[in-house]
Amino acid sequence: MALIVQKFGGTSVGSIERIEQVADKVKKFREQGTDLVVVLSAMSGETNRLIDLAKQITDKPEPRELDVIVSTGEQVTIALLSMALMKRGVPAVSYTGNQVRILTDSAHNKARILQIDDQKIRADLKAGRVVVVAGFQGVDEHGNITTLGRGGSDTTGVALAAALKADECQIYTDVDGVYTTDPRVVPQAQRLEKITFEEMLEMASLGSKVLQIRSVEFAGKYNVPLRVLHSFKEGPGTLITIDEEESMEQPIISGIAFNRDEAKLTIRGVPDTPGVAFKILGPISAANIEVDMIVQNVSHDNTTDFTFTVHRNEYEKALSVLENTAREIGAREVIGDIKIAKVSIVGVGMRSHAGVASRMFEALAKESINIQMISTSEIKVSVVIEEKYLELAVRALHTAFELDAPARQGE
Amino acid sequence: MALIVQKFGGTSVGSIERIEQVADKVKKFREQGTDLVVVLSAMSGETNRLIDLAKQITDKPEPRELDVIVSTGEQVTIALLSMALMKRGVPAVSYTGNQVRILTDSAHNKARILQIDDQKIRADLKAGRVVVVAGFQGVDEHGNITTLGRGGSDTTGVALAAALKADECQIYTDVDGVYTTDPRVVPQAQRLEKITFEEMLEMASLGSKVLQIRSVEFAGKYNVPLRVLHSFKEGPGTLITIDEEESMEQPIISGIAFNRDEAKLTIRGVPDTPGVAFKILGPISAANIEVDMIVQNVSHDNTTDFTFTVHRNEYEKALSVLENTAREIGAREVIGDIKIAKVSIVGVGMRSHAGVASRMFEALAKESINIQMISTSEIKVSVVIEEKYLELAVRALHTAFELDAPARQGE
Numbered sequence: 001m002a003l004i005v006q007k008f009g010g011t012s013v014g015s016i017e018r019i020e021q022v023a024d025k026v027k028k029f030r031e032q033g034t035d036l037v038v039v040l041s042a043m044s045g046e047t048n049r050l051i052d053l054a055k056q057i058t059d060k061p062e063p064r065e066l067d068v069i070v071s072t073g074e075q076v077t078i079a080l081l082s083m084a085l086m087k088r089g090v091p092a093v094s095y096t097g098n099q100v101r102i103l104t105d106s107a108h109n110k111a112r113i114l115q116i117d118d119q120k121i122r123a124d125l126k127a128g129r130v131v132v133v134a135g136f137q138g139v140d141e142h143g144n145i146t147t148l149g150r151g152g153s154d155t156t157g158v159a160l161a162a163a164l165k166a167d168e169c170q171i172y173t174d175v176d177g178v179y180t181t182d183p184r185v186v187p188q189a190q191r192l193e194k195i196t197f198e199e200m201l202e203m204a205s206l207g208s209k210v211l212q213i214r215s216v217e218f219a220g221k222y223n224v225p226l227r228v229l230h231s232f233k234e235g236p237g238t239l240i241t242i243d244e245e246e247s248m249e250q251p252i253i254s255g256i257a258f259n260r261d262e263a264k265l266t267i268r269g270v271p272d273t274p275g276v277a278f279k280i281l282g283p284i285s286a287a288n289i290e291v292d293m294i295v296q297n298v299s300h301d302n303t304t305d306f307t308f309t310v311h312r313n314e315y316e317k318a319l320s321v322l323e324n325t326a327r328e329i330g331a332r333e334v335i336g337d338i339k340i341a342k343v344s345i346v347g348v349g350m351r352s353h354a355g356v357a358s359r360m361f362e363a364l365a366k367e368s369i370n371i372q373m374i375s376t377s378e379i380k381v382s383v384v385i386e387e388k389y390l391e392l393a394v395r396a397l398h399t400a401f402e403l404d405a406p407a408r409q410g411e
Numbered sequence: 412m413a414l415i416v417q418k419f420g421g422t423s424v425g426s427i428e429r430i431e432q433v434a435d436k437v438k439k440f441r442e443q444g445t446d447l448v449v450v451l452s453a454m455s456g457e458t459n460r461l462i463d464l465a466k467q468i469t470d471k472p473e474p475r476e477l478d479v480i481v482s483t484g485e486q487v488t489i490a491l492l493s494m495a496l497m498k499r500g501v502p503a504v505s506y507t508g509n510q511v512r513i514l515t516d517s518a519h520n521k522a523r524i525l526q527i528d529d530q531k532i533r534a535d536l537k538a539g540r541v542v543v544v545a546g547f548q549g550v551d552e553h554g555n556i557t558t559l560g561r562g563g564s565d566t567t568g569v570a571l572a573a574a575l576k577a578d579e580c581q582i583y584t585d586v587d588g589v590y591t592t593d594p595r596v597v598p599q600a601q602r603l604e605k606i607t608f609e610e611m612l613e614m615a616s617l618g619s620k621v622l623q624i625r626s627v628e629f630a631g632k633y634n635v636p637l638r639v640l641h642s643f644k645e646g647p648g649t650l651i652t653i654d655e656e657e658s659m660e661q662p663i664i665s666g667i668a669f670n671r672d673e674a675k676l677t678i679r680g681v682p683d684t685p686g687v688a689f690k691i692l693g694p695i696s697a698a699n700i701e702v703d704m705i706v707q708n709v710s711h712d713n714t715t716d717f718t719f720t721v722h723r724n725e726y727e728k729a730l731s732v733l734e735n736t737a738r739e740i741g742a743r744e745v746i747g748d749i750k751i752a753k754v755s756i757v758g759v760g761m762r763s764h765a766g767v768a769s770r771m772f773e774a775l776a777k778e779s780i781n782i783q784m785i786s787t788s789e790i791k792v793s794v795v796i797e798e799k800y801l802e803l804a805v806r807a808l809h810t811a812f813e814l815d816a817p818a819r820q821g822e
Contacts, residue, residue: 016467050487056427057491058498065497068490068505072483076464079479083468086476094479098509099554143510 003035003125005169007135007157010044012172012231013077021232022172023084026130030090035125037164039135039157040081042073063108067137067147071097074134074153082132092130095120097137097145102156104138104146111138111146113155116163133160154215162222169224170237171211176230177238178203178210180403181256185394188404192254193236196243197226199254202346202380216240243348252349252356253401256394260341260387262292263315264372265322266307269332272299279329280306283321289314293342293375293382303332307373309384312338340372341390344382345397357381363400369393414446414536416580418546418568421455423583423642424488432643434495437541441501446536448575450546450568451492453484474519478548478558482508485545485564493543503541506531508548508556513567515549515557522549522557524566527574544571565626573633580635581648582622587641588649589614589621591814592667596805599815603665604647607654608637610665613757613791627651654759663760663767664812667805671752671798673703674726675783676733677718680743683710690740691717694732700725704753704786704793714743718784720795723749751783752801755793756808768792774811780804 006026013019022038030036042050050069054061061069078094085092097104100120104111124131135153138146148155154171161169177191178200195203197220204213210228219226219240229237270276277296284291294308310318319336326334350356357374360381364371369392373384385393398404417437424430433449441447452458461480465472472480489505496503508515511531515522535542546564549557559566565582572580588602589611606614608631615624621639630637630651640648681687688707695702705719721729726749737745761767768785771792775782780803784795796804809815 016464019468053427053487053491054494057430057494061494062497065490065493065505068493068507069487072486075483075486076461076480079476080464080468082476083465083472086473087469094476096479096556099556145507145510
């Protein structure tokens with residue numbers, strides 16, 4: 001019998017009405033003869049309410065105690081769903097992270113799963129019960145309650161699917177799948193039937209906030225087929241799986257990701273000596289600023305230019321660190337720009353297709369969009385452009401890589 | 412070092428402000444060098460909110476799942492108080508019933524404590540920590556979360572005090588102690604310094620709703636000195652302890668209890684044959700109606716009259732059951748009265764004093780109050796009177812047994 005792990009997020013269980021809808025959905029699956037483990041988040045808003053309570057006591061709640069409080073959110077939803085299932089004649093049982101037992105390390109508020117005991121769950125499945133598990137939480141070896149950090153319910157779902165060798169882990173969300181790009185920017189964007197873990201990771205980290213990155217990494221590592229679906233609309237969603245190299249018709253590019261959260265900093269006229277990159281980025285990292293793209297041009301007159309991007313919120317901080325560095329190492333000047341955007345094409349197909357980058361640059365050139373920075377990986381090419389051209393660039397690339405949906409009848 | 416278990420109820424932790432006040436109080440005790448275990452209820456209203464959530468799903472929530480939900484209430488308060496203590500520089504740690512581990516049977520929603528593991532708590536106390544434990548909850552041998560039923564936090568406190576051989580279990584409430592009678596009826600009512608477990612049981616079951624009966628039974632059984640105190644006012648409260656027979660000056664009567672929640676039913680002209688009491692009360696019990704006082708008069712013409720009291724809410728139901736029985740056994744008639752009240756004098760002192768009952772009857776006679784029923788136990792005499800005489804009776808008895816507080820200066 002097929003075994004599926006289904007994860008529903010906070011919005012999907014945000015009210016009693018919603019929980020009843022989830023119960024209807026789960027019942028339908030159960031009647032099709034599927035073994036089911038359901039992972040739930042807290043009702044939307046509840047985790048924040050609980051954190052607020054703690055914050056009223058102290059600005060810096062003790063992490064162990066914060067986990068004790070915050071973990072109650074899922075504890076409520078799992079019992080409510082179990083009741084709703086039983087009301088429908090579907091045998092069900094709820095388990096907290098401790099009860100399962102989902103063993104984690106002791107890093108409170110951001111714990112990592114070490115091991116999952118599948119005994120209880122297997123016995124319940126065998127007895128015909130739907131098992132409803134609290135997401136986002138676990139227990140350490142000393143019996144302390146831990147939480148996996150925000151979005152951790154996805155990770156719980158994937159980890160359970162891996163431990164139980166489930167046929168699929170379904171993540172129910174408020175979108176009906178992963179799209180070739182943001183439909184708000186490109187109305188012709190299409191839902192992808194299938195995407196690889198690697199592509200999904202590149203898409204997610206580049207701004208398509210459908211799934212928690214950690215859960216995708218986890219799914220890839222343990223090869224758990226992951227499916228993104230809409231909680232309350234019918235549809236096949238998007239399957240995230242390994243690249244089986246079978247798909248001859250696989251498009252070169254799976255999607256166009258973009259974001260406008262970054263800012264660019266350039267230090268110019270840097271004496272080109274060994275270790276200069278560390279001299280520049282060391283202090284940035286020491287200031288806890290995360291760097292995304294890094295570009296160093298070839299040397300010219302024994303000096304070089306060094307450019308990188310940081311999150312826009314950290315631009316001012318990074319600028320001041322960099323200006324200090326510039327004085328110390330005798331660089332000519334520091335310049336920056338926050339009105340930039342990053343656009344990336346992502347696809348495992350580019351591995352076997354030459355000229356993908358140049359096709360991208362051509363499409364941008366046709367629209368007279370100037371490229372400020374370029375960075376490439378095996379399955380991704382990213383460019384930084386002036387922010388105002390962002391939508392234009394995304395649409396041009398979406399068309400150039402033949403991702404546009406065919407016009408529907410009557411359109 | 413002295414070890415005290417302190418229990419704070421829902422009103423005492425009903426807001427962040429209140430929790431901060433409790434933290435101040437606990438800190439003060441800690442600074443006096445006392446080892447402390449603090450037992451908490453959920454914030455007032457929270458348990459009802461959680462039950463309401465469940466009731467929105469189903470009228471009859473599955474008991475196991477209801478416990479999963481309801482137990483989150485205390486889980487939140489224990490962590491909040493621990494944080495508040497740590498903010499004050501007092502090392503503290505919170506434990507759920509499962510974490511302690513408070514082992515109970517599997518009777519969800521009304522579980523009984525079987526065993527308490529004191530290892531973790533002892534280790535924490537030794538390390539100088541205040542241990543904050545969730546009241547009202549435990550875990551069964553299969554790891555299922557259980558709750559002890561309403562008011563169960565008192566029982567948790569007493570059970571912990573017994574397991575840890577604590578010097579005292581302090582129950583903080585919204586009254587400053589146990590009184591000789593209800594001060595709203597008798598302004599001269601006095602706070603008792605000390606009362607025995609047995610007296611407290613009689614007082615509690617007769618309407619002085621200060622402590623949960625089960626916790627008093629428990630305290631008596633394990634001889635845990637219990638003290639009732641006001642959460643936010645200073646004062647010694649009332650100590651509930653064993654009768655040490657030392658107190659030569661012990662008053663005969665400790666208090667006057669009363670209630671008006673009962674109704675009286677009489678079946679008259681019952682053929683007086685063996686087993687008639689069972690024939691009458693069997694159907695009442697089968698209908699799940701609890702009976703309080705029972706009086707059977709001596710036989711007269713081979714028939715007898717049989718009178719008992721039930722809760723007023725169950726009067727109509729009991730009446731209809733009794734009328735059926737009367738037809739079956741050929742009794743003459745059934746009469747009833749809901750306008751009655753029960754007044755009781757309670758005190759271990761009456762064991763060694765003859766004539767206590769007659770002194771009671773004399774005091775009532777002086778006020779021309781007719782006694783309808785009488786029932787006695789070793790440390791209690793109860794009478795049923797017409798409801799309208801209740802306050803008069805209580806005041807008369809309070810004076811007759813010398814319980815009135817001496818008039819204060821200026822009064």
